[in-house]
Amino acid sequence: MSRTALESRRAFAEGTVTATELVETCLNTIERHDAKLNVFLTVADEQARRQAADLDRRRDAKEPLGPLAGVCVAVKDLISTRDIRTTCGSRILEKYTPVFDATVIDRLKQADAIVVGKTNLDEFGMGSSNENSAYGRVANPWDLDRVTGGSSGGAAAVVAADFVPLSLGTDTGGSIRQPAAFCGVVGLKPTYGSVSRYGMVAYASSLEQIGPMARTAADCRAALDVLAGHDDKDSTCSRTPLKDSSWNQSLKGLRVGWVEEHWTDGISEGIAAALRSTREWLEGQGATFVPVSLPHARYGIAAYYLLASSEASSNLARFDGAHYGLRANVKAEGRSGNGLEQMYSQSREAGLGPEVKRRILLGTFALSAGYAEAFYGKASRVRRAIQQDFLEAFQDVDVILGPTTPTEPFRAGEKVDDPLAMYLADVFTVLANLAGLPAISFPVGFTEHPLPLGAQLIGRPFEDRALLDIVERFQDDTDWHLRRPSSLNS
Amino acid sequence: MVDYELIVGLEVHVQLNTQTKLFCGCSTLFGQDPNTATCPVCLGHPGALPVLNEEAIRLAVVTGLALNGSIPPVTRWDRKNYFYPDLPKGYQISQLDHPVVGGGYLDLPAAEGQEPRRIRLTRAHLEEDAGKSLHDETSGTGDSRIDLNRAGTPLLEIVSEPDLRSAAEAKQYLSELKLLLEHLQVSDCNMEQGSLRVDANVNLHVMVDGERVATPIVEIKNLNSFRAVERALEYESQRQLAAFLADGKRIGQVPKQTRGWDDAAQITRVQREKEESADYRYFPDPDLVPIQLAADWVESLRARMSHRPAEIRQRLAGDLGLSDYDAGVLVAMGPACIAYFEQAIAAGGDAKRVSNWLQQDITRSASELGVTLDQFPVPPAVLGELVARIGAGEFTTAQGKDLFQHLLSQGGSVGEAAEAIGIEAVDESALDELCQQLIAAHPQVVDDIRGGKAQAVGAMIGAARKIDRNADPGKVRARLLELIQST
């Protein structure tokens, strides 16, 4: 198995390996294997090689090195990268290259991490299987016929397949955690407002965060330390720093919430069993389990899809062909004609995929005069009720443990014609987005197949490090995260 | 003869005097090359996020206080969604349910023999401006060009209740509002540059068989001068009356119509019926956070209220003794005039005389030179000294005008100007010498004066005229007393 991010950093700093070797190994792996997975939409080989050469020079000159020096990172193609094409998985941005870096990219560069390329995703982050990409689906490294989950499917697969030790995803309703579970890696959705959204192409601004994906919790923590912190360019980015965790030595005294509502018929037997053994392990470490109730959780999916789609209908209005991106070639008819309307509708018709159109329509309807109160308004109230539920639950517990997804990764094509069934893949993850809470998915077992199974821990606001510490303790003691898929061995 | 009343409410869009745009650091300077004052935020690039310019909030709150409005503890941002090429995000950041100013009113100064009028305000809210579409009709291609320099410029929209009753009154309201905004230095109100734009909501109340009947409300857009507002309202009141007499349609019986003022043709034209208008799908902007307006901060801005036209008129007429008319004229001349006036007074000029100079010579010269008063070549302190010395009789009025002309063209101090053009203010050194001579020659008189008999000085004045026949008795008397009593 290749090095973790922290191992790469150490090996590079100690001189065991050069940054150029790390980058070449990574580019070589992509070259050999990515045809099977379809992870990378753009490989930034030139920039990566240039940066590696510079890092090698700096190390030889004994200059100080950043905390992620030499670490190859893949970035979900929803995050703006200066001079590197950023498609958002959409036709409409096929030729769009940003003129600025997202704040998280700035921070990665400051930390001397090397961005090697941009990973596939569901178009604009809308999807739970990575089948909604205009550039084709991503295959699950554990079974190429199965989905990776979404929307950060590429960012999850690229880590699971060992192309890179670390990737950045974005999570609006589970888009980091659900593919992390499906691909058998760790994925953290940070507390809302702890990581800058500047430069992440917005799908649902009030719900989404950028977060790290890696094989180990320790790597996610190293990345979070680089990514988190106030940014003057994002008004919703908090000045509250992440809290220190009290679980970095022992889990004795940890109170874990167990949500009764999560145990419905929809949970697969494999996941239920893996969750039970995770619970036993935690109890063995001195944690106690407390039943908690989230009475409004069952309205979460409906509220989530109304709010996210409403915001999306507005956030995606800028993709209209007028200023950048794809523009339909409409014969000019002057301002008296309807040439402008035609240009708009034909550009969007050609440039946006069916799921994106579905959500724009849903959101437009939910905000329209006469319906806004019944849909957007009511969903906002449900959101506050769910926030209140969590507030009360966290009086009695430190974290809440549950499944990340109801099922193991499903087969490609299985749910594409049933959007509602697809939406239910997010039933456990959307709650953390609605409440703005940190949540992590981590591998807790495998089916016989083998397919990975994930569990989710949700924490109090700004207690992201507590989640990482608990998972790190778990990984110290178990080896689920060390297993690698065999699909790419041939 | 039909009895009817015109009912008008105005929406005034004011561009605030900030250095940078409402949500990014781009310059708001007018007249830059197209699309040069832009950045990823105001161009609506994917992933770019707005960050509030707090100066815009300060100016909006100052305006709200000046308009007697209430300032809420929290104000919020909403998105107004519609597609247009000069709106790069596909939505405008505005305020719907939690505007920065609620209510308020503006009092119109009463003209002779009239009752003063109070015009109530509904609200005032902040929003970002759109860019400019330039439609090129000459090329024959029908191409449109977009300039996004203006996109994101802060606007304050001040909405009045339908309290205005005539075109003249609407114009008076706008003039008073413009003065207020100028004196508070909230906006430069430059209408040619689009810093102040007006929409009007207009209908009639017609008396029919002793009953008041309201006609359908029409919104008139594109009013880019006060004259256009006045003419459009006059035109619209006649048009609506004719329409009502022809079809009898009342309010609510037809959809709200939007009309545009065609300044060339001097008529309004239909732009759209409200039914086909956009549904803006307002919702809270999730990229921005609510703004807390701390009560003590709001209170601290009340100090600016002394710059309101009404307060300045009061100060000029009440405290400084100007006539109401003069006070009104000076205030109408704008904040630079009031600043000039107050500095000239501080330098010793008499209020009434400074006011006259401002209204006559200074206004005329400034307009000939094409400069504003803050750039006027004779600084207010110099003018104040000149006026004071004319007042003290050192110069005649005619000499004062000559000195002013010299100061205007050459600059310098009053003394330098007098020397340059050979005007002899009564020579102080000659006067001093004469008085010292008299004091030395009349020790007894000096003792008498020191003993309290000031009238004894008369003896010395007679003696003075024997030495210098041109000596001014008044000045000799004053100087003698001054010298004797100071030693």
Ligand SMILES: [Zn+2]
């Ligand atoms: Zn800008």
